[in-house]
Amino acid sequence: AQSVTQLDSHVSVSEGTPVLLRCNYSSSYSPSLFWYVQHPNKGLQLLLKYTSAATLVKGINGFEAEFKKSETSFHLTKPSAHMSDAAEYFCVVSPNTGFQKLVFGTGTRLLVSP
């Protein structure tokens, strides 16, 4: 069985400051891990993914995440927040074989203030 836990339902930052969105996963085998972003009234957009290659993954819009197997974590970071980063972020786990059903975390809403 697989699951993800997003540790914060809301994160508030000021524009220009670093962003950290935390995610822990549980998987009985080597998983694929993703971060998706959802802007208001928009669909889900893939930010980045980990699929057993490099543990530090770079995504779009300056986001990156580090896979840490020992900590079962896949935290999302960005050095400097922009107003346009305000959205809901989902950490997602999937087996990297078979039909690859995605299991979503409960989401973290990122608020960016001027």
Place this chain on the structure above:
Amino acid sequence: GAGVSQSPSNKVTEKGKDVELRCDPISGHTALYWYRQSLGQGLEFLIYFQGNSAPDKSGLPSDRFSAERTGGSVSTLTIQRTQQEDSAVYLCASRKQGEDTQYFGPGTRLTVL
């Protein structure tokens, strides 16, 4: 046609009516998924189609829900005798065989009055 498209974007219906939601996947993508996003349950898997194989229906919440995929392309999710708890955003995603990324459509917001 660059991305996954879904129609309608919004659907308001009365309790007890049937609704059909449509998904057009990215051309050439053999895998198609339906998910539901609701306030109480978050994002949850509903059903999965892969090519001509039998679909995996393990996420469908009740027998009022069904889906089909014609010709390995367009999919329709049908909800019979809608209930208020069916109100949610229904998301469709497609994936190319051999790859691991699912691409999502904009969703259909269903409101059952």
